[in-house]
Amino acid sequence: MRYELYYWPSIQGRGEFVRLLLEEAGADYVDVARLPEENGTGLPALLRLLGGESLEHVPFAPPFLKAGDLVIGQTANILLYLGPRLRLAPKTEAGRHWAHQLQLTIADLVGEIHDTHHPIASSLYYEDQKPEALRRAKDFTKNRLPKFLGYFEQVRAQNSFRSGYLVGDTLSYVDLSMFQVVAGLRYAFPRTMSRLEPGCPGLVELHRRVARRPRLVAYLASERRLPFSEEGIFRHYPELDR
Amino acid sequence: MRYELYYWPSIQGRGEFVRLLLEEAGADYVDVARLPEENGTGLPALLRLLGGESLEHVPFAPPFLKAGDLVIGQTANILLYLGPRLRLAPKTEAGRHWAHQLQLTIADLVGEIHDTHHPIASSLYYEDQKPEALRRAKDFTKNRLPKFLGYFEQVRAQNSFRSGYLVGDTLSYVDLSMFQVVAGLRYAFPRTMSRLEPGCPGLVELHRRVARRPRLVAYLASERRLPFSEEGIFRHYPELDR
Numbered sequence: 097m098r099y100e101l102y103y104w105p106s107i108q109g110r111g112e113f114v115r116l117l118l119e120e121a122g123a124d125y126v127d128v129a130r131l132p133e134e135n136g137t138g139l140p141a142l143l144r145l146l147g148g149e150s151l152e153h154v155p156f157a158p159p160f161l162k163a164g165d166l167v168i169g170q171t172a173n174i175l176l177y178l179g180p181r182l183r184l185a186p187k188t189e190a191g192r193h194w195a196h197q198l199q200l201t202i203a204d205l206v207g208e209i210h211d212t213h214h215p216i217a218s219s220l221y222y223e224d225q226k227p228e229a230l231r232r233a234k235d236f237t238k239n240r241l242p243k244f245l246g247y248f249e250q251v252r253a254q255n256s257f258r259s260g261y262l263v264g265d266t267l268s269y270v271d272l273s274m275f276q277v278v279a280g281l282r283y284a285f286p287r288t289m290s291r292l293e294p295g296c297p298g299l300v301e302l303h304r305r306v307a308r309r310p311r312l313v314a315y316l317a318s319e320r321r322l323p324f325s326e327e328g329i330f331r332h333y334p335e336l337d338r
Numbered sequence: 339m340r341y342e343l344y345y346w347p348s349i350q351g352r353g354e355f356v357r358l359l360l361e362e363a364g365a366d367y368v369d370v371a372r373l374p375e376e377n378g379t380g381l382p383a384l385l386r387l388l389g390g391e392s393l394e395h396v397p398f399a400p401p402f403l404k405a406g407d408l409v410i411g412q413t414a415n416i417l418l419y420l421g422p423r424l425r426l427a428p429k430t431e432a433g434r435h436w437a438h439q440l441q442l443t444i445a446d447l448v449g450e451i452h453d454t455h456h457p458i459a460s461s462l463y464y465e466d467q468k469p470e471a472l473r474r475a476k477d478f479t480k481n482r483l484p485k486f487l488g489y490f491e492q493v494r495a496q497n498s499f500r501s502g503y504l505v506g507d508t509l510s511y512v513d514l515s516m517f518q519v520v521a522g523l524r525y526a527f528p529r530t531m532s533r534l535e536p537g538c539p540g541l542v543e544l545h546r547r548v549a550r551r552p553r554l555v556a557y558l559a560s561e562r563r564l565p566f567s568e569e570g571i572f573r574h575y576p577e578l579d580r
Contacts, residue, residue: 155439197397201398216474239461
């Protein structure tokens with residue numbers, strides 16, 4: 097099965113959580129909107145499906161995935177679907193709900209990270225909501241981020257398999273997503289992360305371990321991996337990182 | 339199976355999406371934190387599990403559900419688990435992912451509704467972030483809410499079963515959640531909803547249809563249904579509803 101991923105072509109964004117899973121699994125996939133605007137690919141192909149009346153299961157926003165006849169939207173839902181098929185999810189139903197629960201909590205954290213630079217409106221520039229962003233980022237770095245990191249550190253420590261992974265005894269898509277969160281936070285909030293990382297050594301170790309996986313090493317060094325930038329979710333604005 | 343729901347005892351909040359499903363299904367359940375603080379129930383029972391080291395699958399926040407030995411957190415994840423068991427979800431895997439995708443989009447909308455009155459920090463009072471709330475609510479009522487309502491109106495219209503429901507040919511938990519969203523929006527933003535409802539007659543009809551279901555009629559008239567208030571997600575601050 098060749099999977100078709102549809103996501104904005106110039107940012108990591110939420111699509112990156114899906115890309116990391118597809119890459120680690122060595123799956124056969126195409127990143128449709130990054131292909132040339134020929135043969136029905138490229139950004140126009142994404143825009144055609146988004147909000148189109150031709151598609152019954154129309155997505156509200158990217159990313160979405162085509163798997164044969166199926167079109168699936170919402171990042172965590174895509175991972176829920178792909179995880180077992182790509183052998184990067186727990187085998188039991190209970191394990192899958194637990195992995196999904198953690199992924200949804202990661203999604204909540206990612207939403208809060210986004211809102212540090214866009215607390216008023218996604219449609220406005222950062223510069224047009226900077227005073228509000230300064231206030232929100234201050235609360236985020238002081239209260240919310242330590243709470244989230246402490247939670248995931250606890251989850252890893254309490255994993256009864258003592259595997260060093262978040263869920264069960266082997267790598268899962270949740271670990272790949274946590275890798276991305278740590279990498280993104282280091283890019284966006286380097287000062288804050290220097291302060292907080294000593295309090296979550298398990299997550300630091302998890303990030304290191306995921307980064308060493310051969311397929312991810314190859315992916316991260318390739319042109320398929322887009323750089324972090326001030327267009328995505330994780331943005332480095334030094335004034336928000338006090 | 340007697341289900342145990344754990345949620346804050348004095349608000350509808352996110353727990354209400356689970357309560358509506360349990361009530362419509364006529365499920366055997368207890369709302370643990372609303373019971374007296376005896377026999378291991380009441381709010382202390384919730385707080386013991388939340389963040390406790392005794393529980394491997396520790397939830398980040400309420401609501402969470404105990405189903406036998408299983409503890410499941412994240413509202414949409416709970417509905418994903420309960421829906422098929424209570425016969426209020428599609429039967430096919432594709433249908434279930436579609437229902438879940440819509441539920442996650444409802445969760446995104448609910449998050450944005452919450453942030454209209456708390457754009458800076460959940461830990462601060464509304465009064466301490468009122469200028470920011472005015473700005474965020476203005477964007478929400480002008481841009482974001484019309485976009486979300488238009489999307490769900492389109493989803494209902496494009497349902498190939500022409501059932502009047504959002505998914506498939508019968509009522510599902512997604513319809514119950516949409517009922518709650520419409521009810522909450524009418525409470526919080528009555529002026530905005532008067533303006534927008536003519537543009538989404540399908541959702542208005544769906545709300546009416548769900549509200550007439552006998553078990554929900556009984557539930558909504560009972561003391562089990564907590565009132566909307568300025569402690570929950572849907573808050574009526576007239577200044578945010580221009």
